[in-house]
């Protein structure tokens with residue numbers, strides 16, 4: 001996680017597996033000046049249509065550079081070291097040329113937050129067209145396995161032939177996960193995202209499910225995006241696939257390298273951004289040679305509104321690969337209050353200083 005470790009790999013010991021460097025480092029491009037970044041920053045507040053991760057209002061800073069717009073939206077509780085990865089990603093989107101893409105649209109899943117079962121049809125109606133793949137949140141704090149089973153059953157009833165998958169956000173213990181996945185596998189699940197927290201629990205769960213012949217794959221998410229080294233989980237053979245978000249991994253270039261080095265299938269997912277941040281994820285997904293599962297990039301539908309009147313939402317399960325420019329009138333209408341704006345600009349400054357220290361190390 002520390003930036004200096006990402007840097008040291010670049011110049012460091014070629015015998016160690018090491019940590020992949022960020023885009024600016026691998027491209028040898030200097031970090032853009034702080035004043036330039038702050039001068040283009042628009043801090044916005046967007047309401048959520050459905051509470052997700054306990055979030056009811058999403059705050060975000062949009063920045064503009066020579067290659068378009070980027071989004072900086074680390075969740076408020078993240079510390080500066082973690083948030084600095086997100087700044088690196090936003091800066092890469094705006095100040096480095098786009099990487100090569102191999103597809104013009106990407107398949108996406110719809111996302112179902114941990115709502116009560118009776119609300120499932122209503123929430124699924126927020127999505128345009130057919131839903132071919134749906135990710136269902138489970139193991140939410142304060143809820144029970146019966147709540148999860150009822151929600152998954154309601155989704156299966158609403159979408160008899162869709163591909164269903166679940167995300168527990170590491171909310172289960174090992175025995176709870178085994179019990180839950182055994183029960184939920186009746187609904188034919190594609191994979192379970194981060195059922196348990198640790199690498200050792202993930203490995204044991206894999207073995208227990210194999211022995212009981214429960215047919216569900218295990219995906220790592222938090223073990224990729226919150227680990228000091230995003231490749232540890234793959235090296236430990238603790239997941240069948242990985243979930244990858246561009247921002248927490250420091251941008252499209254580093255995320256692509258992590259996926260290639262993991263040797264595992266990857267699902268590209270969002271961090272609940274506006275269309276600007278989604279465009280970064282779509283770009284990453286469009287650059288991958290293999291994309292076996294729907295991406296978790298359909299989350300603009302969970303927001304009240306967007307920075308563009310032509311948002312990056314799926315039509316019949318696909319999002320087109322295209323840049324997004326926020327509209328001036330919408331940025332104005334969504335502008336955060338004075339105190340919120342000041343907080344985000346200070347956060348950008350602190351994160352920029354962390355990145356700058358890393359780059360200074362690289363130059364030394």
Ligand SMILES: O=C(O)CCC(=O)c1ccccc1C(=O)O
Pocket residue numbers: 053109110111135167169221269270271272295296297298299
């Ligand atoms: O993957 C999706 O379908 C939507 C994105 C998503 O679930 C998510 C969004 C923000 C923060 C964490 C997560 C997560 O996958 O755990």
Ligand SMILES: [Mg+2]
Pocket residue numbers: 167169193194221222243
């Ligand atoms: Mg997840």
